[in-house]
Amino acid sequence: MSTAQHLAVIDLLRSREFPAEHGRSECGSEGPGYHIGELLTSDTFWEDDGTRRDRTEEQYEAERDGLTVLLADRWGPPQRFSLASLFDRMVAADLGGTGADEEIPEPWAQLASAVPDLHLWHVEGRWIALGVAQWDKELPFQLLAVVTEIPPP
Template sequence: MTTARHLATIDLLRSRPFPGERSRSDVGDSGPGYHLAELATSEDFWEDRSRVELVAEQYEAERDALGVLLTARWGEPQIFSLWSVFRRGMDGEDIPEPWDGLSNHVPDLHLWRADGRWIALGVSQWDRELPFQLLAVITDTDPP
């Protein structure tokens, strides 16, 4: 998928209302107060774990390139670590979505605020053998 298509997906999700309950959309997951788009997904690494670092760098570079365009729109992003959110959730604190789910597989987010919504970009990987994903999140729920 191209950067132009990534931007179009982000703009589409910014204009969509949030659903009343969690559901799958044409680009990812949505739920009360959020949309999460899977902009790009790598192959898994079951057969070739030697490429993990290279692909991680590629997905971070894609996030950063898309982030340059979003920065031109909304200014410098906040870099928001999800480590403490993950820890707090593990300690039993009730963390709202999409933050709770994201904290399980995204180490940090580049975060902008525009028109009453948060827009975030992150790189996800659930486990070392599993694919990387470039994610975009649109939410009206403040980061915890």
């Protein structure tokens, strides 16, 4: 997918109504209050020595950074938003520790499991984010675009 196609997907997700139920769309996943567009997906790394994985991760971060420049021209510089503390809160809650009764809303819980940080804008009542995900070390990288009305926790 080209940069122009990525921007078109982001614009499409921004213009769409949010669904009432969790599910899949032609762009990725969605649910009440959010859309997650899967802009790029890499190959898997089952028999990899790490070199190819590192290059792929760098390539996906470069793709995200390039889109960030274009979106910053529209909406100004993004906020850099780390999901590390959110992930730590989720792990602590799963282990019955501090905040065990805290419920992290979607799409943030899903993102915290695979995306270390986001480039984030708040535009016209919606949060728009770009991130690089890897759901597990054997799984591919993904460049994600997120549009949600749910503020970051």
